[in-house]
Amino acid sequence: MRLLLVEDTPDLAQSVMRFLQAEGHAVDHAPDAATADAAMAVAEYACVILDLGLPDGSGLDVLRARRRSGDKTPVIIATARDQITDRIAGLDAGADDYVVKPFDLGELSARIRAHARRGQGLPETRLQVGGLEVDRAAARVWADSVEVRLTAREWALFDTLIGARGRVVSKSTLEEALYAFNDMIEGNAVEVYISRLRQKLGASVIETRRGLGYVLP
Numbered sequence: 001m002r003l004l005l006v007e008d009t010p011d012l013a014q015s016v017m018r019f020l021q022a023e024g025h026a027v028d029h030a031p032d033a034a035t036a037d038a039a040m041a042v043a044e045y046a047c048v049i050l051d052l053g054l055p056d057g058s059g060l061d062v063l064r065a066r067r068r069s070g071d072k073t074p075v076i077i078a079t080a081r082d083q084i085t086d087r088i089a090g091l092d093a094g095a096d097d098y099v100v101k102p103f104d105l106g107e108l109s110a111r112i113r114a115h116a117r118r119g120q121g122l123p124e125t126r127l128q129v130g131g132l133e134v135d136r137a138a139a140r141v142w143a144d145s146v147e148v149r150l151t152a153r154e155w156a157l158f159d160t161l162i163g164a165r166g167r168v169v170s171k172s173t174l175e176e177a178l179y180a181f182n183d184m185i186e187g188n189a190v191e192v193y194i195s196r197l198r199q200k201l202g203a204s205v206i207e208t209r210r211g212l213g214y215v216l217p
Contacts, residue, residue: 143202
């Protein structure tokens with residue numbers, strides 16, 4: 001998934017980014033409100049992790065502005081402010097969830113996955129995809145009861161296709177799921193990962209729609 005982390009503390013931002021990237025997510029980092037606004041204006045995110053105390057403004061103002069614009073991207077507020085009034089203000093501004101620092105990275109990751117699934121209209125975690133059994137929460141796939149091991153990026157691409165089941169996903173959208181702003185994108189990366197997934201999961205699992213993209217039928 002493509003995620004946006006809005007956090008002005010460098011050490012915390014790096015820790016969260018390393019953890020989420022190790023799980024296969026593409027993570028963009030915004031250290032302030034202006035960068036967050038710019039990022040959300042040009043990229044589509046599965047989830048935003050938003051700090052409230054930013055050097056150039058309030059995270060609540062960023063959130064309110066995005067909601068007024070019609071943006072429905074799931075937003076998890078992650079802040080040191082733990083008063084009930086702060087939580088109420090965040091939820092009233094349009095946040096989907098609220099975690100208090102210091103938070104457990106595993107729990108944050110689980111919340112991100114849950115809200116991203118709900119944003120796709122697929123709240124369930126166990127799915128049948130063709131002849132495959134998929135656990136999106138655990139990032140695991142079985143074919144004929146035998147687990148198929150996927151790399152982090154193979155899973156990221158496959159999970160993006162699952163979230164859009166029945167709809168064609170363009171190559172550029174899949175690239176966004178794999179790479180953050182500062183990553184070097186290889187020209188044939190999507191084709192390489194699609195080929196690997198077909199080898200592992202079956203040639204018919206992912207269909208190519210020439211000139212349009214790829215789809216899980």
